[in-house]
Amino acid sequence: MKIHSLIWVALAGGLLTWIAVQNPGGDYEPLSIDDVPEEVAVHLTGEAGPDDLVRVFDVDGMCCNGCASTLASSLGGLSQVSEAAVDVSQATVSVIVEAAYPVEGLLALLNTGKYSASARP
Numbered sequence: 001m002k003i004h005s006l007i008w009v010a011l012a013g014g015l016l017t018w019i020a021v022q023n024p025g026g027d028y029e030p031l032s033i034d035d036v037p038e039e040v041a042v043h044l045t046g047e048a049g050p051d052d053l054v055r056v057f058d059v060d061g062m063c064c065n066g067c068a069s070t071l072a073s074s075l076g077g078l079s080q081v082s083e084a085a086v087d088v089s090q091a092t093v094s095v096i097v098e099a100a101y102p103v104e105g106l107l108a109l110l111n112t113g114k115y116s117a118s119a120r121p
Helices: 002-022 065-076 103-110
Strands: 052-060 081-087 092-098 116-119
Touching (some): 052 103, 065 081, 065 092, 103 116
Antiparallel strands (some): 052 092, 081 092
């Protein structure tokens, strides 16, 4: 029984090694502005109410639609955020948010994992 387990582990390790050799980059390459599909470059469509602010953040680490979706859904989960738009080509995130909500709360959501965000004045 132990030998069968060792054989399976060796086969799995061999397969993973083969996959790694086939894809030596192992990470996403940043997109140039020319490579970004037009539908990814989105902007806010709503209007800020009297108690709302539009905040814009520069975000490093975005490279694809998946990044845009992750950040937009993270911000969209806040009840204080009425809209969030991610522009991968410009590396920005725009948010319509209640004025009372602290910018630090939004930065905490954006500065996770591979993303590094800073608020524009």
